[in-house]
Amino acid sequence: MVFYAPGISGDHCTLDKDESAHAVKSLRLKTGDSITLTDGKGGWYNAVIAHAHAEHCEVAVTGKRQEAEKQPYRLHIGIAPTKNIDRLGWFVEKSTEIGIDEITPLLCEHSERKNIPLERLQRIAVAAMKQSGKACLPKLNPLLPLTEWLKTCESDRKLIAFCGQSPRKNIRTACIPGKSVAVAIGPEGDFSPNEIQQASTAGFECITLGKSRLRTETAGIVVCHSIYFLNSE
Numbered sequence: 096m097v098f099y100a101p102g103i104s105g106d107h108c109t110l111d112k113d114e115s116a117h118a119v120k121s122l123r124l125k126t127g128d129s130i131t132l133t134d135g136k137g138g139w140y141n142a143v144i145a146h147a148h149a150e151h152c153e154v155a156v157t158g159k160r161q162e163a164e165k166q167p168y169r170l171h172i173g174i175a176p177t178k179n180i181d182r183l184g185w186f187v188e189k190s191t192e193i194g195i196d197e198i199t200p201l202l203c204e205h206s207e208r209k210n211i212p213l214e215r216l217q218r219i220a221v222a223a224m225k226q227s228g229k230a231c232l233p234k235l236n237p238l239l240p241l242t243e244w245l246k247t248c249e250s251d252r253k254l255i256a257f258c259g260q261s262p263r264k265n266i267r268t269a270c271i272p273g274k275s276v277a278v279a280i281g282p283e284g285d286f287s288p289n290e291i292q293q294a295s296t297a298g299f300e301c302i303t304l305g306k307s308r309l310r311t312e313t314a315g316i317v318v319c320h321s322i323y324f325l326n327s328e
Contacts, residue, residue, distance in 0.1 A: 205284030
């Protein structure tokens with residue numbers, strides 16, 4: 096069984112309340128049982144439960160495995176939260192399974208949701224990381240206005256998915272394997288013309304994800320898988 100233990104240092108650590116409950120209550124693990132830990136930064140650790148407690152399970156680290164192989168690119172997706180928060184949770188879950196480095200929820204002119212349950216989304220990402228056998232947890236940022244994200248986002252390739260009629264490249268031709276890429280995904284009402292202009296000024300290039308009009312979370316997964324596929328050829 097894999098458990099998330101950020102900030103592992105030395106040969107002992109204590110699992111947080113959620114991981115402790117999962118180990119002791121759900122899985123009924125006991126003192127002396129062997130487990131696997133990940134620090135969410137690529138590290139795998141062998142460990143043994145030293146004190147089985149449902150709220151603060153103590154473990155002894157017995158060794159560190161080889162670092163998990165990291166993907167040959169860096170992907171940062173900025174995405175407008177959906178009105179139904181479960182759909183955003185689904186995106187976080189599936190993108191973590193596929194492979195993503197950073198997620199920033201974006202507040203846009205046409206946004207229907209102006210707040211997010213960050214801790215809930217973080218738990219979804221942790222569960223998806225463990226379920227998919229990964230050791231790298233994506234960075235999940237607080238909600239940020241699109242204008243601020245456009246100014247501060249740094250990447251080799253900066254793209255914005257847009258349904259309008261502006262000249263757009265296909266995502267396949269806009270991305271370069273092995274390079275970092277940031278992609279903005281808008282709300283159901285799409286980005287406004289003013290936002291597209293701001294993105295262009297900030298160095299973002301308009302792209303298309305195909306002929307179908309996709310839901311926000313579906314567009315995010317298409318981007319995530321497309322970048323993964325382009326770097327797997």
